[in-house]
Structures are given as structure tokens and as C-alpha cells.
Amino acid sequence: MRNALKKVLLVCAVVLLAAAHAPNVYAQARIDITRGRVEPMPIAIPLFPGNTEELKQMGKDVSEVIAKDLERSGLFRPIDQKAFLQDLTSLDVQPRFADWRTLAAQALVQGSVDMQPNGQIRIAFRLWDVFGGQQMEGKGYGTDSGNWRRVAHMIADLIYSTITGESGYFDTRVVYIAESGPAINRVKRLAIMDQDGANHRYLTDGSALVLTPRFSPSGPEITYLSYFRNVPRVYMFNIDTGRQEVLGDFPGLQYAPRFSPDGNAVAFAASLNGNSDVYTMDLRSRKMVRLTDNPAIDTSPSFSPKGDQITFASDRGGAQQIYVMNADGSNQQRISFGAGKARYGTPVWSPRGDLIAFTRYGTDGNFYIGVMKPDGSGERTLAQGFLVEGPTWSPNGRVLMYDAQAPNGGKVRLFSIDLSGYNQREILTPQDASDPAWSPLSP
């Protein structure tokens, strides 16, 4: 279904006006997100006008979703619509840039929602650099009216990428574990939602304990651990069809699965007789390869984005630390060397390749989310709490999501935080939530 939508969008997407001017013309409406904490850019996002009540409502909803996406990124500050001096009644009305400049708006999003003769709607927008008075981007999307929300996320992504120079992450989903019931008999269900919490639904019924879901980078699939019939096994779950399939039924524990970057293999940990090692399995041939052979607990493998290396956790040095090896298991090197009794787990390679995110604990009673370079240098702490763990990367490698558990069996919730260490946000979920996994940008 998403593929079909993609085709529709591709066919109908038209660049409204080529950005005929050199990029330095609108040099002011730029954000350099590599600089750490940045002052959010004031941006004006008026309602997208429509010529029927239904289209007006949709236009209002679309502009709201765009504004909320951009605001949550911490990089933009949508200006209160009540302050606007000009009513942009259609996409062809020329903005009076002097009016928008008095609001200190640096960027302006002008939009429209129309009904087309074929019954589809068309949502279009122009992104203006207010100070330069130039259009930076413009695009229209024809689609079924039910897809308006997704189009709004795609527009937010295009605005984000035009202004920051980085790809966006708003047209994405998050799969996670919804938790309910008492801590000593927790019910855990696989659940999925858009990154902003919309379109929430449960994928499993809670009859089997499920843990650690991860998205495929290449299709509508999730791999996760399920205790179906009280046997912990790695499963694949197709989100579109609901079809579930066990990765392989061999004796012992299999856990901690994660897809390879091309989606054709899964790396995981397996224990035959109480000795956990890292393996990969090719999803087509079902051929299993053992990558580590060590009496320690080797677990939590995560591929580099090129697929040539794997980071994993092991307690072979006495306490759990992070290691990096080649994808064939050769050249295993320890990269984490924290002070004291620091333990490091759940290493996750950034989609950009430049960093590995991790959970650290064992020193002062707190848990930390941090990042380090793949050679172990440049370690930084981003978030801390009584029990925070399990970071997952936004597909552009700029934001991390993780879960945080309160003491004494208290609430478990999802949070996101920028790589800068700023802009921490709670991700609202209907129930307690853990083990988040961010999808790639939707195809």
C-alpha cells in the first residue's frame, strides 16, 4: 500500500518553480545543525487554504502537522498564526515579504489543498526565504484524501532538508513495545505509530512476551524476539500483511536481532549451551554464519551502514563492553574503555556511519545514553536517568530515541534527544512504552 502511494506521489509530484537562483541568494534561511545548540529559526506556516469546508479543514490539519514536526525538531519556531498580517488565499498570491519580515519570520510556507477532477486531492506548497524574497522549494502532491497526513510529513521533510541540508525524518514510523499490567507480570505487545504518535496500532495481542523489535531498512518488515509458546525465538513480522515467521527453529536461545543495511540478512545472538555468540543469517538461503566464538556473552550486534563492519557487546573482558569487528567476524577490537566499573551495552551504529550510540551503566547507579566514534574516541553523554536504555537512530542520524524507566516498577516512557544533547522530548504513547525502533524514511 505504501509502495502504491509512493507511485502516485511520484507521478503527481511536480516541482512548481525551479529554484532558479543560486543557493547563496537565500543564505539567511539556513540552519547548520552540526553546531550544537542552535536558536530555533522563526518560520511562518499559514493555514493551507481550500475552497470547500472539507478542504479547509484538511488544509488546517496539514499546516498543523508540518508546524508540529518542525517545532519538535527543535530547529524551528513556528510563529503564532494570530500575528500574521497577510492572508495567503491561494498558492498564486505573491507574499508581501515586508509584512513577514516584521514578524521576524525567516522562512514562509505557502500552501494549498485542491480537489482534482479525478477525485484525488492535490496538496502543494512553496517555501520562501523571507529576507531574500526568493522561493527555496516548491512541490505538489496528488493523492487520495486519506493520505493527507503523510503528505504533510513529506512536506515537513522537504522544508527541513532544504533549510538544514540534511535529509528529514518526519515521514517515518516507530515500532516499540507497549507495556501494561503489574511489573511482576507485565503484558508486552508489539505496537507501531507514526514518529509523531499518530496512526497508533497494536501488532500483537499480548499473549506472548515480545521484546526488541527492529525495522527492516528495505521493506515493511520487523524482526523481534517473541516467547510464543514459551520458546524465545527471533521472528519476522510483515507490517502490511500481518504475516509472522520464525527466523529459524534451532535449540537454545536466539535474541537481539537486527537487519543488515540491505535488509537481506539478520545479525543476532544465539546461545546453544549457555554461551551466547553473534551470528548472521542470510534471509534467502537461511544460511547461518557464526561470527564470534568466545566463552563470554557476545550479544547486541549492529551493522555499520556500509555493511562491512559489526559492533556488538561482550563481557569477555570481565564486564560488558563494546567491540567492533569486520562483518566476517575477523579483527574483533574493544572500543569502549570507561572509567571505573562502567559497563557498555546495546551499541547501535548511526545510519550516517560516524557514531555508535550505546547504553552505559555500572558507575553511580544511573544509566546513560551516549555516543562514541567507531574507533572509541569522542565519547559523549546525551541523556541520563535511573534506567535509560536501548537507543535507536532517526534515519538522518541526528536524533536518538530511547526508553526511560522510573524506579520501583514505575512508568516506562519513550524520549527523543538531539545528537547535540539538547531538545529532549517525551514521545507520548497510550500505554507504557519501551524498546523503540525508528523506521527508515518511508519509500
Next chain:
Amino acid sequence: MKLRFLSVIAVAVLLAACAKKPVETAATAVSAPPPAAAPAPPRGPAPDSLEYFNTVVGNMVNFAYDKYDLDAAAQTKLRGQAAWLKQYPARTLTVEGHCDERGTREYNLGLGDRRANAVRTFLIAEGVPTARIKTISYGKERPICVSSDETCYGRNRRGTSVVQ
């Protein structure tokens, strides 16, 4: 504490004595009444019952933080479990490995697996046939105690022998 320790030994000795009776007859008599000669306590569960195993023999051993080795108390209890299992050879066992919450979910799954296998290996060394013992790790997913303090953590770091 010491008293409980001694009583566990006493039970183990009694069980070991029982185990000298011909095993062949016991194999076909799962639900048969306990041997009349057994000096069972005046009240309490029948020696062949799950309740007896869980409460008198003891179905749980505990571990130190991030460890899976069996201390003397755990070994004594497991000898009791092995003796009981040899006495009732139709019984099978699943050893559950559990952890406290002070670790990542995935590492704790591996640690729980090691703990369960430490118990299994010990029971096999004590003469329980390999085929009768399965293991499962629950990591930190099934605590029996939810306070975030060491007393509770110590209880949650456990290997539980679930007899079928």
C-alpha cells in the same frame, strides 16, 4: 538462616536415603503414594508433589550481581533438587534464568541464559539425565519483586527450577 541450611541438608540426606530404593519401580509409579517407611513430617505436602519440591526441597537459587556461579548454599539446594529428580524420574524440569533490572535488556537475556545453564550443568553433574532438563532465559522480564533496592535485586537474580 543456618537452621534452614541444616534442614535442607537433612532433607537431602533423607532423599538420598530414599533414592537407594529400586528406581525401576518408581519410574512406573509417578502417582503412587510415598513409601510408607518415609518419615514424612506430620503435616505438609506429599514428598512426590510439586509443592514439596517447590517449598521443602526449594526451587530457587540466587546469584551475585552480574555473576552466574553457584555459591555453597545454591549448590546444597541443587543437590537436593537432583536427589528429588532422581527419586521421581518421570518428572522433567525447565530451569528459568532471571536477572535484576540493573543491566540492558539484551545483556540480561544472555546472563539469564548463563544462569539457567549453570543450574542445568550442576544438576547433570549430580546425575540428572540431560534430556530431562530444559532452560529458558527471561532476562529482567519476570521479576518477583519490584522495589529498586539491593534486597529486591538479590531476590530477582535467580534460577528457578520449574518441575513439570
